[in-house]
Amino acid sequence: MSADPDHVLFVTILDTGSIAAAARTLGMSPAMVSKRLARFEHRLGARLIERTTRRLHPTPVGARLHADLGAILPALAAAEARVTGAVAAPAGPLRIAAPASFARLHIAPHIGDFLRDHPAVELELSLSDHIVDLAADRIDCAIRITAHPPAGHVARRLAGNRRVVCASPAYLAEHGEPDTPAALARHRLLAADGQLPWTLLRPTRRAQIAGVSHVRTNSSEIVRELTLAGVGIALRSLWDVGDALAAGRLVRVLPDWEGAHDLAIHAIHNDMPRPAVIAFVDHLATRWSPPPWETLDSRRASDQIGIN
Structure with a gap:
């Protein structure tokens, strides 16, 4: 069919x-x-x-x-x-591009299983937070967190990308916890270049958070570390801070609000992918269904309800 x-x-x-x-x-x-x-x-x-x-x-x-x-x-x-016999066993070179932090946390742990299942694949990971040109950079598949997958390619949505406002317990103990989005203006905000303003959503409501980052940086990883160190409040993806939230090293701020839901995690490839590409994307889709970072957040929320 x-x-x-x-x-x-x-x-x-x-x-x-x-x-x-x-x-x-x-x-x-x-x-x-x-x-x-x-x-x-x-x-x-x-x-x-x-x-x-x-x-x-x-x-x-x-x-x-x-x-x-x-x-x-x-x-x-x-x-x-x-x-039709068109699919052969996955084999040969496979070049994957992905954001560095995301790949370290959520792709690298699954590489061993993939290569054990497909030993004839020659995997190469190209890690960068910049958008790559698949043709120019000879990339077979790009894992990309975006609201706008590029035209002219197949974009398979693998998982959502929920973002939450968070800070360390030490920061909140020293500076207090904002109880409305507007109150964030009185706090130290942390964001990489181009990540402010923030759009926060709750059912039937939207808030725009302007401002400048307390520390200027072009690195999203640095923003995460600064947040953990108690320097300020950040809007972070659950895939990035889910473990820290579950461990209590970070706490959700304004828990009824989240970042705009336009971003998602996609696998981008051409419309005639080789068997190795199909196998790799299917492998990740299976491991991220449901996304493990969502499970971490749900478990932490349940623990907090039990405490209260």
Whole structure:
């Protein structure tokens, strides 16, 4: 069974972020993409995407469908390829690009199992916080934390990227704990260059946090270490600070608020990936379902409820 074209179209629209970008990726006109999306929504009897002047956003039911199809479509393609004999055993060079901190914490621990399962793969990791050009840098697959996957490539969503406001117990003991987003203006904020202002969300509410970092740095890793050292308050991804939150070395500030939910962790590759690429992405998807950093946060929250 081939993938439903409407499913592919729907996923492409959300992955690329716009009707126009999806049209370029699919080789169609924007008008035709819009018409087919409307027809698909009518067929299902549900609105899947909210159209705004700036960006498209999935409705709750659309987000669930997107998550389901993100796992189903690659598996369906792989299954069909196996039937036709197109998939060989993963082998040969495999160049993966990823952000340094994320790779150290959440990719490196799974490399051993992957290579034991696929001993013929020759793995090379290229770590950088800069966006790489897959073609120019000869990268087979990039693990990227982004709200806007690049057009012209396949972007498989592997996990969300929840961000929370946090500080060390020592900082809060000395400076007090803000009880509203506006109160953050009286505190020492920590962020790498380009990471301020912050957008914080809670149900039906949004807050914009302006300011400058108490320590200027271009390194997100330094921001994490400064936060642990009690220098200030930071907005950090759970994948980065989940362990510190679970251990009590950091504490969530304004726990009802989180960073904007636009960022997600994607695997980016071309539309004809080699077996080694498919195997590597599937390997990570399995290890991050559910994301282990989300489990850490949930466990810490449960412990705090029990204490109270």
